[in-house]
Amino acid sequence: MPELPEVEHIARSLNKVLSGQTIRAARLLRDRLAPHTTRAAFAMQLKNARINFVHRRGKHILFDLDNGRTLLTHLRMTGNFSVFGPDSADPKFTHAIFFLGEESRLVFDDQRHFGLMKILKTAELYDSPELKKLAPEPFSDDFSVEYVHRTVQGSKKRIKELLLDQTKFCGLGNIYAAEALFLSSIGPRTISNKLSKPKAIRLREAAQQILREAIEESEALEADPANLEETYSSRAGWRVYDREGEACSVCNGPIKRIKQGGRSTFYCPRCQK
DNA sequence: ACCCTCACCTGCACGC
């Protein structure tokens, strides 16, 4: 159920453990995890592939392989990777297993079954429907003041919903979108193209700050490859998210919860205009 | 274009 910082943390941790390792065998246990292929093709295309490195684009985790292919994965809400030794049992909702050396395996489990995997030719990776339309990475040069200003000017959506649109802003999810709006004092229901340029600049900086904070926090922790999600699921202390009725850390007023696009938005009505 | 609802799944916290 991760957003960009958690995906970043998982990708970095997996890269440390997996780069240079070879997938001896891959087993797909739930067909709908990888709807564009079959169990047999999945196994064949990954067999004896060496993992060059693991990286990330948006919320996708990418396994770059030495056979010209890349395994593209998305955790959605509850997808989870773990690296296990022979003594650990597979989790209840295990949907794919990648056997590495004699002693270890990479396991993908997913309670809610929303996660996705796809095997792509590496040369065509960034032309794939999954990645092609993604917005620039929030820490890239392309995510400029001009880009953000132009993007908000071009939309009549409410800003909270625009932040969740991965083709406009990538990496933010329901928590960090709310947090970034709070940090930039912008009301979640503001119509995007009504934002002044200074506000757009503040929003860009707030989004970067929120993401950077979370990445640095997870960096500081020693990741356990058998329990990568623990490092972020233990996180608390949001500024507004999940704090309905609690006091705003700035003005002491009560934090409010509203529904936008079927999802909860938390904000401080006094601070966010 | 935009907004809403539903769908994909399971599990947990809540109120009665």
Added chain:
DNA sequence: TGCGTGCAGGTGAGGG
């Protein structure tokens, strides 16, 4: 205790 309801950090489709 059980059972119903609504909620969950994501995303896409379909309809008004």
